[in-house]
Amino acid sequence: MNKPYLKDGQNLNTFGLRRFPEEKVNVWPDINGSSSSGVSFSCPNYFLCFTFLLLCQIGLLMGHPQCLDYGPPFQPPLHLEFCSAYEKFGCCDQEKDNSIAAKYWEIMDYISPQGHRLCGRYIKDILCQECSPYAAHLYDAENPQTPLRNLPGLCSDYCSEFHFNCHSAITLLTNDKHIQECCERNKTRFCNLLNLQDQDYCFPNILKNTDLNRNLGSVVEDPKGCxxxxxxxxxxxxxxxxxxxxxxxxxxxxxxxxxxxxxxxxxxxxxxxxxxxxxxxxxxxxxxxxxxxxxxxxxxxxxxxxxxxxxxxxxxxxxxxxxxxxxxxxxxxxxxxxxxxxxxxxxxxxxxxxxxxxxxxxxxxxxxxxxxxxxxxxxxxxxxxxxxxxxxxxxxxxxxxxxxxxxxxxxxxxxxxxxxxxxxxxxxxxxxxxxxxxxxxxxxxxxxxxxxxxxxxxxxxxxxxxxxxxxxxxxxxxxxxxxxxxxxxxxxxxxxxxxxxxxxxxxxxxxxxxxxxxxxxxxxxxxxxxxxxxxxxxxxxxxxxxxxxxxxxxxxxxxxxxxxxxxxxxxxxxxxxxxxxxxxxxxxxxxxxxxxxxxxxxxxxxxxxxxxxxxxxxxxxxxxxxxxxxxQKPVPVKxxxxxxxxxxxxxxxxxxxxEPSTTKPPKKSYAKKSKKPVSTQTKGSAVKKKQSGQASQKTKARISKPNLDLPKQKGKTPKVSPKTKSSQFIKTKMKPSPLPKKRAAEEKSQKKQKGARSRSRL
Known part of the structure; x- marks a missing residue:
């Protein structure tokens, strides 16, 4: 059967392109390997739809490279023939690249030679954003619980150009009926839907951002080199x-x-x-x-x-x-x-x-x-x-x-x-x-x-x-x-x-x-x-x-x-x-x-x-x-x-x-700064102070692992167990940690006593 091409001299943006037959629409492989056009984002109310997208962008766009399978990008092992812009580093291997190329040529079969010249570049760019190292940002895919966008986030100028020249191609790029019905003739609504709040991450601006791309693929360092x-x-x-x-x-x-x-x-x-x-x-x-x-x-x-x-x-x-x-x-x-x-x-x-x-x-x-x-x-x-x-x-x-x-x-x-x-x-x-x-x-x-x-x-x-x-x-x-x-x-x-x-x-x-x-x-x-x-x-x-x-x-x-x-x-x-x-x-x-x-x-x-x-x-x-x-292929074990x-x-x-914003912020890593740990007072049951009238010797305790360094210390060292009479201790403040119920109750009782103070012991 002959395919409907655009006639010579006819502008693509004024010609109603025929949609794919049903069996040809779902040709985009999703992250799980099944064939779909992605999770459909359809919303009956435009305002709610736009607000939802905006909230997703605010809450989840974190500025790190990420692919649609929720993993970091990689260096493809083989040359990419189609999305070659991402062959050094991105989210596509050769198999994925070939599937995107097949999708492209299936779309182009429905477009006349004039449409090829006018829109081929736009369609290829849009399809290849799945290979971008920032694909998750472009498709709102940072969180598995949120729906994928059907189309990547496009910068407003680029989106306007695409819509002006190739708006009829929208029906070929997505089977989302809401987008097809509301946006094929309405550039403002279409570009608002594809807008990203942070313009640094929309396409094609993302390609020009030297701060984001300078060390792309290297271990990320903070301003202090951490x-x-x-x-x-x-x-x-x-x-x-x-x-x-x-x-x-x-x-x-x-x-x-x-x-x-x-x-x-x-x-x-x-x-x-x-x-x-x-x-x-x-x-x-x-x-x-x-x-x-x-x-x-x-x-x-x-x-x-x-x-x-x-x-x-x-x-x-x-x-x-x-x-x-x-x-x-x-x-x-x-x-x-x-x-x-x-x-x-x-x-x-x-x-x-x-x-x-x-x-x-x-x-x-x-x-x-x-x-x-x-x-x-x-x-x-x-x-x-x-x-x-x-x-x-x-x-x-x-x-x-x-x-x-x-x-x-x-x-x-x-x-x-x-x-x-x-x-x-x-x-x-x-x-x-x-x-x-x-x-x-x-x-x-x-x-x-x-x-x-x-x-x-x-x-x-x-x-x-x-x-x-x-x-x-x-x-x-x-x-x-x-x-x-x-x-x-x-x-x-x-x-x-x-x-x-x-x-x-x-x-x-x-x-x-x-x-x-x-x-x-x-x-x-x-x-x-x-x-x-x-x-x-x-x-x-x-x-x-x-x-x-x-x-x-x-x-x-x-x-x-x-x-x-x-x-x-x-x-x-x-x-x-x-x-x-x-x-x-x-x-x-x-x-x-x-x-x-x-x-x-x-x-x-x-x-x-x-x-x-x-x-x-x-x-x-x-x-x-x-x-x-x-x-890996582990050998099975009975x-x-x-x-x-x-x-x-x-x-x-x-x-x-x-989590709701009323919750406390996530606990910071101990590795960020060499801050002193929070103090706690732990009384070891095996540590007993002498009560013979002599003043109890004040010692400094250090919490250790099974190889603790024990520095020099003047004076006697308290007995902790057989063989520890020669151990030395230094003062340590320890972060409070959950204790067994009985011990926790004892701790609470001891802290209530005025002037009560004890040291952690080995």
């Missing part, structure tokens, strides 16, 4: 989650350990198994005291776990009134891949702890297949053991990085083998397990996967080493390295006499920061995931006490590392579905899933028995990988335990924006 990242909540209700690891067995399960000695299995769908993977809380030495550093501290899966089912744990326990650290091997049950065999435990190493603090706790396997263990210096303050301290004494395993081969046995009867290239195997005064020394209390070390393309950096081990009372530091571990403690703290001298005599070959940190930034470093990861390409190569870490998140970027020319703060919770950057604006303050640990995506764990109340810990995943709102590139679905507790940014 990187704007976002979070999703992955798990909650955890009791001091000290670590999350994966088994590297293609199942993409996540194993989250609580300080009390419980390990839980989280499946790729976000659910948790009701029964734990491991439960040794009866053996693990832990307490409800705030900041107690003892407990279940480390876990690592054997590199060949997929075949041998072996994994390793690091925990505190009491052996005949003597506190010890135990590193042991266990196996998974043959009958259930989601349950460990508690009877399979094989002790590898035990260390006596002279104090309750500085227990280390990291286990990991290097790319060489050997296991690395990170021990603390034994506790107290200033490493006071012996003439030079434990960390500098190579005849003790405390304050060291150890390396052992768990797949062999030593001829001397040890349940592991010593790697032949360990640096001190030939030194009769040194223990052969030592790989590096001079460390204070390294809390969270990680192995760099290497650049996903070049493999550069693969195998480097990064650690956060908690300082004494001046500096926190980040180190890269090298074989035989002396990291300076207790002669040095950060880049500075700590023990002046030792520092003068220390070797010039001491390994210096790649970065150190002072107490204005934080008081207890939590080591992180080099990002090597797929979903956030901008973050590749960034070392992301945090501080337990200040709650700050930070990143280090390596300058390959100078081999120096530049630090930037990370800010979480900007409603402008994080107005995407599922993203949250805040996190719990006390950053306990960082984690990496099997795909290389980055997470961290934090709690609002740092007690081993308080279920206020959460797991968060980092999201870059500025750029993502192309759709489909990062899809489960015998019930699945507990994930129920988020944190409100998303969009939920906060949609």
């Amino acid at each position: 990187l704007q990242l976002c979070l999703t909540e992955v798990a909650n209700g955890l009791r001091n989650p000290v670590l999350m690891v994966h088994a590297n067995d293609d199942t993409h399960r996540m194993f989250i350990a609580e300080q009390v000695g419980m390990v839980w299995v989280y499946l790729p769908d976000g659910s948790r198994l009701e029964e734990p993977f491991l439960d040794i809380k009866k053996i693990v030495l832990a307490s409800p005291w705030i900041g107690d550093e003892r407990g279940f501290l480390g876990m690592a899966f054997h590199p060949k776990y997929k075949y041998n089912g072996k994994f390793y744990i690091y925990y505190s326990y009491m052996d005949k009134k003597v506190e010890k650290i135990r590193i042991s091997e266990l196996k998974v049950l043959a009958s259930d891949v989601n349950k460990a065999d508690p009877h399979s435990e094989r002790n590898l190493l035990e260390l006596e702890e002279p104090a309750a603090n500085h227990n280390g706790g990291q286990l990991l396997f290097g790319v060489d297949g050997y296991m690395y263990l990170f021990t603390g210096d034994g506790g107290k303050a200033g490493d006071p053991f012996g003439k030079f301290g434990n960390a500098q004494n190579k005849s003790t395993l405390l304050g060291k990085v150890l390396r052992i081969d768990v797949d062999g046995k030593n001829p001397g009867g040890k349940p592991y083998h010593i790697p032949p290239d360990n640096p001190f195997v030939s030194d009769p005064k040194a223990l052969p397990e030592i790989y590096a020394y001079g460390v204070r209390n390294m809390w969270r070390c990680t192995v760099d996967r290497g650049d996903p393309v070049t493999d550069k950096g693969r195998g480097r081990i990064f650690c956060g080493d908690v300082g004494q009372n001046r500096f926190e530091e980040i180190d890269i571990i090298v074989k035989g390295g002396n990291y300076g403690w207790r002669a040095k703290e950060g880049f500075e001298c700590y023990d002046t006499k030792l520092c003068r005599n220390s070797s010039l070959d001491d390994v210096l940190p790649i970065f150190a920061y002072g107490r204005k930034v934080g008081k207890s470093v939590t080591g992180g990861y080099i990002y090597r995931g797929c979903e956030s390409p901008n973050l590749n190569g960034l070392y992301i870490f945090g501080d337990f006490m200040s709650g700050r998140l930070m990143a280090l970027q390596e300058d390959e020319r100078t081999n120096k590392w530049k630090k930037q703060d990370i800010c979480i919770g900007s409603t402008k950057a994080c107005a995407f579905p599922g993203l949250i604006s805040s996190y719990n303050k006390f950053i306990i640990s960082f984690a990496e899933d099997e795909a290389g995506e980055l997470y961290f764990m934090a709690t609002s109340y740092p007690s081993a028995y308080a279920p206020y810990g959460s797991l968060y995943k980092f999201v870059d709102p500025a750029r993502r990988a192309p759709p489909g590139k990062c899809k 489960t015998k335990s019930k699945h507990v679905p994930f129920v988020p507790l944190a409100k998303t940014v969009l939920e906060l924006l949609n």
Whole structure:
């Protein structure tokens, strides 16, 4: 059948174009993959219609790039033939580009050659706005609950030109009857409907806005240079989650350990198994005291776990009134891949702890297949053991990085083998397990996967080493390295006499920061995931006490590392579905899933028995990988335990924006500024003041994670528990956190008493 063309010499804006047949109208794929022209926005009352659009624009246009599928834009992997203006960065891959081109040519089949010349450019521009990195703004698609516009937001001058020359094409661009009936002949009504309040974001002005397009696709920075990242909540209700690891067995399960000695299995769908993977809380030495550093501290899966089912744990326990650290091997049950065999435990190493603090706790396997263990210096303050301290004494395993081969046995009867290239195997005064020394209390070390393309950096081990009372530091571990403690703290001298005599070959940190930034470093990861390409190569870490998140970027020319703060919770950057604006303050640990995506764990109340810990995943709102590139195919796992679905507790940014204006504004991220936390007064049941007539000694308490730095302090230190009589404390103000009902009632009662004042204790 012949199609109705415009006759030569006939103006398109005066010729009534035939509408598509019904079966040809719905040809625009929507975000869910079904075929439609988008959610129809029809409104019988023009004024209500316009007001609704205006309110949507005011409430939701946040100024960040976003696509119609509610995700950040991306760099298309292949060349775009049709919407080529967006082939470097936008919201279309080649498949989407081809579907838009097909839509265009179907429309143009209904237009005469003269109409092609007059309107082809307008129609192509309008259709290609689905590929714009600001497509969500143009179509009012920031919020999944609001209807999509049928047509993108057009600037008034451009809209007027389009309507004057091509108004009859409106019936071809949309099947919205309201727009077709009210606007084909009425330019004012049509352009009002397509108007955006912020003219910077309408087409084509958006293309000319240098402020919006200058750094498009890069990590967003605020005026102070703080990187704007976002979070999703992955798990909650955890009791001091000290670590999350994966088994590297293609199942993409996540194993989250609580300080009390419980390990839980989280499946790729976000659910948790009701029964734990491991439960040794009866053996693990832990307490409800705030900041107690003892407990279940480390876990690592054997590199060949997929075949041998072996994994390793690091925990505190009491052996005949003597506190010890135990590193042991266990196996998974043959009958259930989601349950460990508690009877399979094989002790590898035990260390006596002279104090309750500085227990280390990291286990990991290097790319060489050997296991690395990170021990603390034994506790107290200033490493006071012996003439030079434990960390500098190579005849003790405390304050060291150890390396052992768990797949062999030593001829001397040890349940592991010593790697032949360990640096001190030939030194009769040194223990052969030592790989590096001079460390204070390294809390969270990680192995760099290497650049996903070049493999550069693969195998480097990064650690956060908690300082004494001046500096926190980040180190890269090298074989035989002396990291300076207790002669040095950060880049500075700590023990002046030792520092003068220390070797010039001491390994210096790649970065150190002072107490204005934080008081207890939590080591992180080099990002090597797929979903956030901008973050590749960034070392992301945090501080337990200040709650700050930070990143280090390596300058390959100078081999120096530049630090930037990370800010979480900007409603402008994080107005995407599922993203949250805040996190719990006390950053306990960082984690990496099997795909290389980055997470961290934090709690609002740092007690081993308080279920206020959460797991968060980092999201870059500025750029993502192309759709489909990062899809994982987890190997199915048979489960015998019930699945507990994930129920988020944190409100998303969009939920906060949609709340009535009378509600309080969203809580700001702790990472934005180094402000002092809000004060609270917490009375630990185990802390008792002497009543023997002597004046109670006033002490300064510091809330810590399981590796808290304990600075020098004059005078006696209050007894908190067995082994903590030598612990030192500093004053800390803590943000009030929800407490168990009984404890909360006691707190309320105590606060009513005049002059009542207590300190938080470890």
